Each structure stands twice: as structure tokens, then as C-alpha cells.
Amino acid sequence: MATRTIGGGRWTNPLRDPRDKRLPRIAGPCSLVIFGVTGDLSRKKLMPAIYDLANRGLLPPGFALTGFARRDWDTQDFGQIVLEAVKQHARTPFRQSVWDRLAEGFRFVSGSFDDDDAFDQLERTVQDLDRVRGTGGNHAFYLSIPPGAFPVVLKQLARSGLSAQDGDQWRRVVIEKPFGHDLKSAIELNEIVNDVFPEDSVFRIDHYLGKETVQNILALRFANQLFEPIWNSHYVDHVQITMAEDIGLGGRAGYYDGIGAARDVIQNHLLQLLAFTALEEPTSFSSSELRVEKIKVLNATKLVGPLDETTARGQYTGGWQGGELVRGLKEEEGFDPNSKTETFAAITCEIDTRRWAGVPFYLRTGKRLGRRVTEIAVIFKRAPHLPFDSTMTEELGQNAFVIRVQPDEGVTMRFGSKVPGSQMEVRDVTMDFGYGTAFTEVSPEAYERLILDVLLGEPSLFPVNEEVERSWEILDPVMEHWAAQEAGPDPYSAGSWGPKSADLMLARTGRTWRRP
Template sequence: MASPALDVTGDAFTPLRRADDRRLLRIAGPAALVIFGVTGDLAQRKLLPAVYDLANRGLLSPAFSLVGFGRREWSADRFAAFVEQAVRRGARTPFRQQVWDQLAAGFRFVSGAFDDPAAYQQLDATLRELTRVRGTRGNAAFYLSIPPRHFSDVCDHLARQGLAGHDDRSWRRVVIEKPFGHDLRSAQALNAVVERVFAPDDIFRIDHYLGKETVQNILAFRFANAIFEPLWNANHIDHVQITMAEDIGIGGRAGYYDGIGAARDVIQNHLLQLLALTAMEEPTSFSPRALRSEKIKVLGALGLPADLEAHTARGQYLGGWQGGRLVHGYLDEEGTAPDSTTETYAAFRVDVHTRRWAGVPFYLRAGKRLGRRVTEIALVFREIPQQLFTPGQTAAMGPNALVIRVQPEEGITLRFGSKVPDTNMTVRDVNMDFVYGHSFAEASPEAYERLILDMLLGDPPLFPRHEEVELGWRVLDPIERLWAEHGRPEGYRPGTWGPASADTMLARDGRRWRRP
């Protein structure tokens, strides 16, 4: 079914509404979105295009307003030109002049530093003017697309100016991006900074992976189908592999990445959240409280192996040929310290100490300059006793596997054995595939579209709370301490699947990594 068209014949655009249009309850009400760090890379590539795409799909109120906050001395018109450039470059929906004109009428820009009291006075006046002129009703969300070291300044000034408080007629929310600290102690300090100004239900921690359609489909796949849930346990599953692989290096991100590394960058947040959704019990509902409760139970049940050194691996990509071109090693990347011990590949085993998953190891890995770009969750089933078939007949068959592909080709693959069509009884692996792009006419929205809309609606199921963040650091901190004592990471060639120690890690358990 085609998406409802937009009525752009009047002064404001609104969705053409039908009685059966299920989007009606998902249209955000009047509000202002204030983006701190609006000239940064994330805002240009993701946030500003996502705002336009939401407007183009009729999911924002005609009163929606966008306020940029930055050091540049820009007028509203200059800011609008900057936003338009980002939208034309990054939006996934067509550019419509009438939609743009309505959206741009609500653009404002506040000039100032993050610690400048006068700038927050100007921001207060701007939000009051938008309430009066645009009808935003005093609702405002503050998106901190800035380094965490500035959170305290921004939150304190918002509080002093009275911008963080709200009443029964309006709301104020804050959105923060990862990293949520660099260890447990810093995460707790960061949470304390934000929570002394905003109530827990008004804090939205962005994990953009949770906005991806396939990640949300884990819940539908598990709990809406009678086929798979009976198999989703230790009786049938041998182990689980969660992979986030990139075929690129760090690019120009050395200033951020060096000293952070693969484990802190993506495993502590993205991959542990994927694990929680995979391993959780069925919630009583899809309410934020019910979903959060089940995720916290999983994260609280995680345990590391006794021999931690044997069940972790880290590496650092070397220079060499990849994809027909010569690429730099990590230590040769611009901005990287020449003696850096930051890992660009990280892998470790973690166990979920619940009845459902007793004895089933979860292997997590993430890395750069690997064989291809892919994020997936692979549930590898136990092998059956081969009493009927000879080893030769099943030599080309591996264990059955159910693979949930998060990116780039979103979908689900079921791998199982099938007889080869000849006169011999030979069995080999075949795949049964579901691909989003083939099965649905609707294009999947970008993750930031879903997350920004949920935040404006005050719907937080996809946003991790501080308990989840802190439980993730309780898992990772012992691994980081171990690695800090062991000098340099192991080198690995670009285009491979990481250091040899990662293969050895699984081989000790009698298993091997998938090669996506």
C-alpha cells in the first residue's frame, strides 16, 4: 500500500488522513528541537536529513520548529541554507519545495558557546517566541550532539535559565549520544550530571542500532511466530555469534577513536543491546517498562569466563592491499599516536546465566578493515547425531543456523541441509532468505527518523536507561583492565577477519567463526 500523499495546497502541509491510517497515533505534536553541535558531522549526515524526511512523510506537526545552537554568527536564513545543503545531500525522500518552505519557517539559530550564559538567555527568548508565533506550546527537546565533556556545562546552564523544567501543559527532554562514559565510574558520573537536571523519563540515550528495522523485527520474529520460539533455548542452540564488521578504517575519526577502541565504541552499547534483545524473555507487553525490565534481567545475568585471557581477543589492522588499493595501517592513520595500543578489533565470550541459555556461549566481535561490512546475529544450532548419514555424505554441510542480518542487506536467513540432486545421498548447505527490500514495498526509514520521532512522542522503548548502560560497563571493565596489562594488540591484515587469536579463542571451545 502506498504511503498517504501530503496535502500541500494550503498554508500548512498535513497528511491526507484515512480512517484506516495507522500512522495517526504516530504523528508528533507541536515542539521545538534544539540541536547543540548542529554544525557537526552527525547533525549534517543524519539528524538534519532525518528531520526533513519525517516532515516529508507527514509525521511532524506543522508547528514543529528547529533551533540550531553553535558558535557561528548565523542568521536564521543562513542556518536554513546550511540545513538545506545537508538535506539535499542526505535525505532519503524527494525534496519538495512546499514541505521545505513550511519546515524552514520554523528555523532559528542561537549563537554562543556552551558555557555562555547570554546564549541561554537568547535560547530562552527564542523558545518563548516559537511558542507565541509557531504554537510549539512550550515543548522542547535538547539534542546534545556534542562531546560528553560539554554535557555538564550545557545541562547546568539549561537548569539555571529554567529551560529544563516543565509543567503539566508542556514537556522538556534531553537527548544524548554515545559514548555514555568510557568505564563504569565515568558512566555513573555522566548519568549523575544529566539526572540532576532532567528526570529519568525525560532522558533519551540514543543507540541508533536500536532504531534499525531489523533490530525491532527481532521482537516480532521471536514472539509473533509459533515456529521459532520453541527452539530459542539451550536445548537446541549450541552458541550465538553477534558480529559488527566494517571494511573501512577509522578515516578521519582518530581524534575520537584513538583511546576508545572497538570494544568501547560498539560492543559495550550496540552489541550488548542486540544480545539483550536476542536473549530476553517474552515481555508482558511492548511498553517501555516491560521491555526495559526484560533487557535488564539479561544484562544483569551476564557473566565472563573464569579464564578471561583465553576467551578474549583484540587486534589492530596493519597496512596492505584491500579491495585493489593500498591502505594505511592503524598506526599510520593521521592523528593516531604512533605507540597507540587502541584495538580496532575486539572479541570475547560472555555467558547468560539463565535457565533458557545455560551452557550456551555468546561470542561478540567487532572490527574495522575486515572482509566485508556486515552486522548480524547468528544462532547456531546443535548438530544432530549422524547415525543415518556417513561423514562423507554430510562433509559439505555445516550446523544449521538462523542469521538475522541487521545491515547492509536487512533480512533473515535460515541455513539448513538439503540433498544434492543426483543419484547419491549427498547433503549440503542451502539458504532460505527473507529480504526486507524484496518483501515490502515500503522503504525502511533511517534509524534516526524512528528515534527522533519516538523521542518527540515521549515513547522510550528503544532508548537504553542508565541501568542498562552501567550493566554493560560491568561486563566490559574487567576485559579493558586485562588488555591494559598486556601491551600491544595483535596485528591483522586488511580484508581478513581479524587476528589469529580470535580464531584460537573459538577453537578452544571446539567452534569457529562464521565467514559472512
């Protein structure tokens, strides 16, 4: 076993080989408080991630987890809920010894967000954890709650003194998306948050940035000489960034109506992926330097118009998908049949820099599409001259470099190769790298990485105010344009790849969407 000194204490990591010189990042004394602990996110992602971190030896021995909700539970009831979530959704094997040690730090506070007494009780609970568990005054507050509840919870944290930081102690807040619904609301929310927590204590979660494949974009680009010479407008024809889901709204129809695909995915996930794809090499990989380069890309990003031709939106209708007859959007329970909220959205951007000038970036997302996939496809220009008979290259497409974010995380390269035989016939082939086959290590879940980064105070993968507000500046004109249209979103069949208007959007430039 290996021991390491952190935050004034020495913590033992039972899973680490002491001969391994790569020290794991282990959190110092701290606790996590989850608001909205009864929701799906907490049950399916947060609680299992906390157990997985403990199972990997990355949490301190005195780590504490406090749940806050309106339920009439005691700590034992809360522990049972966490246990069920862990056994059902944890990535790593269940070990009773790890669970017993982790469960010693569980606490539960019952109350509503506007209940002063409940927050005073939470403050007393946190102080008791400092005394009993040795959490050292270091506490993170995870707001896994609807955005409309952010202001009241933040004000309660300030009123009760829970947000106050003293000396070397820290207090941090974690905020889930959506962060506002337009630029104006995002600015107002930023002001509310920063009135209570300084910006360096605010962690805005974008779970896509915690995925290994997203972080691998930086490794691919800057650890290899192979890609840099061709990663520019001289060789790249266009870039397609896709997040497709094969599910419908289901029970989220009431939440989703009025938000839509563009606000839900493009404003945060896809514009962040665009920034990672297009940024210049930072002088170091410190959080401040990485953020500088991301913000430069977002500041240089602009919409391509006219928006009637360079954007598309749609709503899915019923149909056969995966051998199953599924309902259309307007038949989903809780959805307004007259709603113009889109379930498919696509926009066209350009990045006004020397490297990327003239290269369109197509961003699309949708529900009830052909399959679940998130990928970044860099499509290269065709060779300027082909010394072959045209009949021998009919099936030859454009070279492509595709980063698969999920599922089947990895990278695919598409290029032309000669078909075996006596003739010079050239056809597309692919070369594939998969995380699951290339490494013996199993990739941690995104929330494992992000929760650990919160506890460590490592902000590299969390967007700051400027990134959030700039993303809304990019998207707002599209939302305003769509809102002004009398006609609603175009229909598309469940299991297809979106409305015809999306295909026409690329066809006007002589391009087609990639079918993942």
C-alpha cells in the same frame, strides 16, 4: 487527507489514506534544539531525518528546529546548511512545499557552551517559538557534542531555565554515545544528567535500536510459534553477534585513540543486541515491560574466563582491501604510533538463566575487516544422529539462523538438503528473506524512528541508567585486563577478519567464526 487530534490540536497528514485504520504516530506541538549542529552527525543524519519526518507528515505544522553553535551565522545561513544536508542525504524526495513549511520554523543561536548570554538568548528564542509557532512549551535538546561537553551544557540548560517543566509542558534531553568510558564515569554522568532532567525525560540514543531489523527480532521471536521451542540451550550451540566495518579511522583517529572498539561498540550496540536476542517474552510491549526483560538479561550476563583465552583484540595494519592499498592504523593522521587502543575486539559471554545456561555468546567488532556487516547468527547444535554415509555429508555444517541488521536487512536460514541425483548426498543450502524484496514500504532510517520517539515521549528503544551501568560492569573487567597487559593488540591485515588470536579464541572450543 486524514486529521487527528493530538496534544490539544488537530494535525493533518497528507500522506495517509483515510481508509487506512492504522493511525500513524504524529508528534504534537514541539521543537528540537540541536547542539553541535555543525558536525557530521547533524549534517548526515539528524537534519535529513527531520526533513524525512516532515515529508511523511509526522511532524506538527508548527514544528521548530533551532541550531546552536559557535559559528557567526544568522537563521538564513543555518537554513542554507540544512537545505544542503537535506538535498544530499535525505531518504525521501525533495518537495519544495514541505521544505518551505519546515523552514519557517528554523532559528539559530550563536555562542559557546560556557556563554551565559548565548543560553539566555536561546531561552528567549524558545519562548518566542511558543508564541509564534505554537510549540506549547514542549522542547527537546539534542546533545550532538563530545561527551566531555555534556556537563557544561546540562548546567547551562538548568541555569537558564530551559530544562524547567511546567504543568503539561515537557522538556527532554537526547544524549549520544559514548555514555561514559567506564562504570565510574557513567555513574557520575548519570548523576549530572538526572540533577537536571528526571530519568523519564532522558533519551540515550543507540541508533542500532532504531533499525527495523533490530525491532524485527521481537516480531520473529514472539509473533511466530516456529522459533520458540528451539530458542534455548537444548538446541542452540552458540550465538555470534558481529559488527564489522570495512573502513579505517580516517579523520576520527584523534577521537578514537583511548576509546577503542570495545568501548565504542560492544558496551552499547552489541550488548543491546544480545539483550534483544536473549530476553524472555514481556507481558506487553510497553516500554517499562520491555526494559524489565532487557535488564534481566544484562543482569544475568557474565564474562567467560580466563580472559587471556576468551577475549581478543587487534590493530589493523596496511594492506590491500577491495583492490585498494590502504594505510595501517599507526599511519593514520593524528594517531599515536605507540597507542594500545584496539580497532578489533572480541569477548565471550554467557547468560546465567535456565534458557541460556552453557550457551556462549561471542561478540566481536572491528574496523578494516572483510566487509561492512552487522548480524546476529544463532548457530544450532548438530543433529544427534546422521543416518548417512560420512562421505555424503562432508560439506554439511551446523544449522544457522542469521539476522542481518545491515546492510541488506533480512534473515537467512542455513540447513541441509539433498543434492539432486541418484545418491543421498546432503549439502548446506540457504533460504533468504530480504526487507527490500518482501515489502513495498521503504524502511525509514534509524534516526527518523528515534527522533520521532523522542518527540512522542516513547522510551522503548532508549537504554536507561541501569542498562548503561550494567553494560559497563560487564565490560570493565576486560578493559582492565587488557590495560594490565604489557603487550599491545595483535596486528591483523586490512581486509581480513581480525587477528589470529580471535580465531584461536573460538578454536579452543572447537568452533569457528562465521564469515558473513
